[in-house]
Amino acid sequence: MPRIxxxxxxxxxxxxxxxxxRVSALRYYEERGLIRAVxxxxxxxxxxxxxxxxxxxxxxxxxxxxxxxxISSTLSGVPADRAPTQREWTRISADWARLVAARIAELQAxxxxxxxxxxxxxxxxxxxxxxxxxxxxxxxxxxxxxxRSASAPTSTGQTKP
Ligand code: FES
Numbered sequence: 001m002p003r004i005x006x007x008x009x010x011x012x013x014x015x016x017x018x019x020x021x022r023v024s025a026l027r028y029y030e031e032r033g034l035i036r037a038v039x040x041x042x043x044x045x046x047x048x049x050x051x052x053x054x055x056x057x058x059x060x061x062x063x064x065x066x067x068x069x070x071i072s073s074t075l076s077g078v079p080a081d082r083a084p085t086q087r088e089w090t091r092i093s094a095d096w097a098r099l100v101a102a103r104i105a106e107l108q109a110x111x112x113x114x115x116x117x118x119x120x121x122x123x124x125x126x127x128x129x130x131x132x133x134x135x136x137x138x139x140x141x142x143x144x145x146x147x148r149s150a151s152a153p154t155s156t157g158q159t160k161p
Contacts, residue, residue: 032068036048
């Protein structure tokens, strides 16, 4: 890979190859304000070199399962005209570590609930915490509508998410 001068402006194709990000994704990130380009005289997008660092941060956030909204929120604290400093990256990664820990705790609780269902099959809205966390359905009367609404097949035979 060629060396890039600090003030060099990079074509979108180069940024895509160098960062491993699709051109369409780069355009989308720019639309969402995650990265910023300037325009050449003929209207082509040109990205400052520090965009590669911001893209690395975006890729890291996606790798740990963060949404673009979460990543965008994080990067909103870093001015768009430069890469995150080491101190900023330390703060960002510490925030993300807390989000990952919270997600792990949620998944652990879900796994515990699911293990209680193995071999049970009751699908009880009164007893099964997987279908009815904290018995939230009790206030709406009897019936299995919650389970059906979560797993009803669509007209294409797919299950709703
Ligand atoms: S299916 Fe019986 S407890 Fe979940």
